[in-house]
Amino acid sequence: MSKTSQGRFFEDYAVGQVIEHAVPRTVSGGERALYHALYPARHAIYSSDEFAASCGLDRSPIDDLAAFHLVFGKTVPDISVNAIANLGYAEGGWLRPVIEGDTLRAISEVIGVKENSNGKSGVIWVRTKGLNQWGQDVLSFIRWVMVRKRDPESPAPETVIPQYVDVLEAGDLPIPEGLDFEDYNFALAGEPHRWGDYEVGEQIDHVDGVTIEEAEHMLATRLWQNTAKVHFDATAHEDGKRLIYGGHIISVARALSFNGLANAQMIVGLNAGAHANPCFAGDTVRAWSEVLDRAETDAPGVGAIRLRLVATKGEAFKLRDGDGRYLNDVLLDLDYWALMPM
Amino acid sequence: MSKTSQGRFFEDYAVGQVIEHAVPRTVSGGERALYHALYPARHAIYSSDEFAASCGLDRSPIDDLAAFHLVFGKTVPDISVNAIANLGYAEGGWLRPVIEGDTLRAISEVIGVKENSNGKSGVIWVRTKGLNQWGQDVLSFIRWVMVRKRDPESPAPETVIPQYVDVLEAGDLPIPEGLDFEDYNFALAGEPHRWGDYEVGEQIDHVDGVTIEEAEHMLATRLWQNTAKVHFDATAHEDGKRLIYGGHIISVARALSFNGLANAQMIVGLNAGAHANPCFAGDTVRAWSEVLDRAETDAPGVGAIRLRLVATKGEAFKLRDGDGRYLNDVLLDLDYWALMPM
């Protein structure tokens, strides 16, 4: 029996299957510091215990997307190591801030399968949860990926396509316990713009760009214990290029969005996401955002803002061609809810 | 109203103006570990809690220059994002060691303005302070930068050139509370040379060199939340080169100076500093020092040594040409006071 794992193929998934992902992880100030070295992340609530306390939190959590990558990384060996493509995300919720000392593990349930008409691959849908050391949910999201079949001759399973909402209702967004933006310090946060200053349809060019280095995307991807070969082995692809983990681009874009959205402090909901085109070392990534919606919340002084975040190698505000396809320069199209002072 | 900030221009500064810089930061062992991964830093007081305790400190602080970069980085969006050049530093003081768990913020006061004769730019002087979570000063320094005008037609302000001392008096140097070098362990510190072994005028070639990588200077610069575009965006400069943050060179040089100055444990005063020439990835940086002065202090066993630290791509001990201009190979000329066992 071979001791090494080749990962699962399409035939290995069945609706209802529950997969406990390996390698729990305890987070410390080390993960936080590395996140801030890898990305130009500056949202104050994730940078300062004092600022976080002034917003009603016990202390500064690790960045929302750091928690996401940490949970996501655990699923890679079981879900996407043989994936042809990451197709989408839905119903993502940040259910509880992750702080130093927390130990996270991840678990996924297969909620949908559909073989492709070519018989060589199929799509699987999973709901993944991240849990802390108390067994509390800290993160939950649906994603679907296209996975190769081991044997093209194996029979197709019954198609099950899961139900999920296209956009989370603002009333369903998880608000961290105690969050309170009534004494929010705009000077320390870096920008004066509050929730009421943003209009639906407004577009923001985040101006800055970051040229991606091999060492940086590999450090980032390893930190989340995502070990998919394509990110690390230059010989794995015929042109010698290492594919950059899509999550690296999400974090680059979110961090760049500080300039214009410094007060969109905490991502709490993920509605949808598409990795429109691959990214490679040497590419210079820029970002722009569009305000998709706004809503009030029950927490004091806290508003919710729904944003489209686009990472691109090209011009701001250009997304699709005349046929509705993503332009070649577009790397990421993310639809999320964040919390902002009103 | 545009949500993104272009930063301030010369017209936006006025003497007496106080700027509270954004994004406070809580430091942890993560920042320390990254500092030691990014620089060949080995000064024992910043490496070991045990060694620091043997010198009368509660525990090992983060490196003096890590504290400097942390405070400096906060000022960049407000002070130097549109700077044409960083012209100088003066009256720098490390007023209190920064330890794990401390949260730092920064504040600057404009203390001088002078429009250049070309009418297109001007020089501003600011005094920046870093403060901890108790509101205590941990760092203070003056710096001056040349900044573009938004509108060349705008009128020149009244010229104010601040007073500052060229060299801090040894008696004015801040000595960390409790610092005591009477039981100093030279073996653990790495070199036998004590304060009395250094003579004014003595020059030291620190021998080693470090070839600079893009990924490393970007990680370092981001860690301090310094987001100036020129350091990260290869398309921002016509030749595709990313300018390396001058502070990166300061830290490289200081760390290299361990070989010969292992006992110059703590930088406590910055008299002057010039970034003589730009540095780019691929350059190999070396360092040499010159002893400028020595003084006793009131702390037991603690002497002060004033050093010139030069980073260069060329030969040791060569600084200026016949006309007094820095040689092209010289990157940095720093004048500082450090504390050393007597």
Next chain:
Amino acid sequence: MSKTSQGRFFEDYAVGQVIEHAVPRTVSGGERALYHALYPARHAIYSSDEFAASCGLDRSPIDDLAAFHLVFGKTVPDISVNAIANLGYAEGGWLRPVIEGDTLRAISEVIGVKENSNGKSGVIWVRTKGLNQWGQDVLSFIRWVMVRKRDPESPAPETVIPQYVDVLEAGDLPIPEGLDFEDYNFALAGEPHRWGDYEVGEQIDHVDGVTIEEAEHMLATRLWQNTAKVHFDATAHEDGKRLIYGGHIISVARALSFNGLANAQMIVGLNAGAHANPCFAGDTVRAWSEVLDRAETDAPGVGAIRLRLVATKGEAFKLRDGDGRYLNDVLLDLDYWALMPM
């Protein structure tokens, strides 16, 4: 007197000499996070406090090899800065897990010297110990290196070749206090294979590869305060290549071995090791293992497994040519004992 050190030469070593190495270091979560960013390390006991506690430990220690590098790095300025070659290791023991907050220092005793017949260099053997803040041994190993003579004319010392065992007896392996694998969670650890599933002679191809970057090996090497010039200065070698620290390859290979040996949780003994060929940035490193032996231990549920770990740029399972010499592609041949659930 020159203040900078050129390091010791062969003449400077004598049997019985004890060298206290400089720069003790306090470890934190920062070192752990960096280790996981630099290597695809996933052994659960080093990743999660909860998992470590379920195995009877107080909390998750830093990776076994991180502790090794930390101690090894301290010896470089005194032992190997002028080494022509690192020739071997023996009798390595991990005597106590290293946890956050521990401060490590290192001490070496010269236990053998032998001048080479060419009169230009010689071999020295040292036993190095790593100690924590309580003075307890945490690591011990013998290594021998070939060192240049300062003066070829200086007389040869009396040859002393130390005694050491080729392979540690399983009964002599240090088992961390309290270690208990009876409630071991194989799902969280990542693989189902237990001690009894491995047969002596079995070979495992760890499948994945990592292409090495300059920035990464330098960050790693600096983190352990190993400042040997050849790793950092591209101008130090005529072809502009920076030699990669051999320990970086050990850690890459060990981390890759997770795929197939996820349950070989803790390295506790080092029998032998050879850096067969140098490695440079751009090389893609792969790894394979061979089971050399198995033994029971006194700890509940804990078995010992003796493994050969080979890092290579070439094919798995190819080690030596017909004359018994390492193939050019082979980078590392390591012989160690690890602890595994039975």
